[in-house]
Amino acid sequence: MYHSYLTILIPSIVTFVITVMASLFVNSYMKDAGVTAIDHNKGYKKTLATSGGVAIAFGITLGVLTYVFGASFPSPMSPLYSPASPLEYLFATVLSIILITLVGLLDDINVKKTLVKSTDMLDTRKGIKQWQKPILTFIGALPLMAINAGISTLRVPLIGAVNFGIFYPLVIIPLAIIFVANAFNLLGGFDGIASGTSTLASLALLIYSVFFGTYTGAMLSAILFAALVAFLIFNRYPATILPGDSFTYGVGTALVVTMIIGNMEAFGVIVFLPWIIEFVLHARRKFKVTDLGKRRSDGTFEAPYGKKIYSWTHIIMNIKRCKEWEVSLYMWFIEIGFIALAFALKFVALL
Secondary structure (H helix, E strand, O other): OOHHHHHHHHHHHHHHHHHHHHHHHHHHHHHOOEEEEEEEEOOOOEEEEEHHHHHHHHHHHHHHHHHHHHHOOOOOOOOOOOOOHHHHHHHHHHHHHHHHHHHHHHHHOOOEEEEEEOEEEEEEHHHHHOHHHHHHHHOOOHHHHHHHOOOOOOOOOOOOEEEEOOOOHHHHHHHHHHHHHHOOOOOOOOOOOOHHHHHHHHHHHHHHHHOOOHHHHHHHHHHHHHHHHHHHHHHHHOOOOOOOOHHHHHHHHHHHHHHOOOOOOOHHHHOOOHHHHHHHHHHHOOOOOOOOOOEEEEOOOOOOOOOOOOHHHHHHHHHEEEHHHHHHHHHHHHHHHHHHHHHHHHHHHHH
């Protein structure tokens, strides 16, 4: 019992502390480097440092390495702190997150001195081209493909258990990472909306792992949750740093990798349904969509396309006159609803 608690708690604490420190550094560094983006949601044009996902990747990496150190070096705490997760899985996880975070960083640092049009809005950040994103995010799948990660037998609704064999690591894993990383990148634009919903998703994976999943899944979920809570301190309304694509790509990858390593794909699909729906909504307009609204004089937002819905945020803004923090809060409640659905389906399956 102590073994399980300490080997999850200690790396998580390290992750939290490192992510806080890294967020402060990234905020200052990116401002000096000119890696910034315009916050369109305030009553004035505010420029903030972006690419906060670098801090997340750094925190997760140090957290996992803390775990690995405990497995590699004897210490007076060895009887109580003796990690047992396969190290190749942990290194593959970290490498996948770092690789895709770097792809997101490439997107974030493509900043212009003049305003350019991006997803129906003018901004200084141009980013990489839409068609390049799926190709580049494939890189993040390579470490998991190399170690044949996960279990190839999956439970498919209405069919039952299906063994996908070699197609699981070579086809299903890369497709899952490409889709999740890019779908997760679609829902954002408001302070705390991406960081808050992903924090809730990681907490759901942690709770599931503790009660139904694997020890490795619980450890990775805890580290991811600690990193996201630390970053949320800086990204909640009013944000002092923006997540950027390094965050959305990196955290999206971290979520799907944790699902794969922790053998909780079926549960994870339900938790991730808001982003799947967001992908479908964006696809209706060929992904040339902004989640942001038109700011009214009272600080509330009007849906940018009227009654036409291309995002969860458009639904929220059509239902109620919301301020920025309210849009994010309602999106958090939506994610909580899908998490509750995922657990309800799990309990029904156990009956």
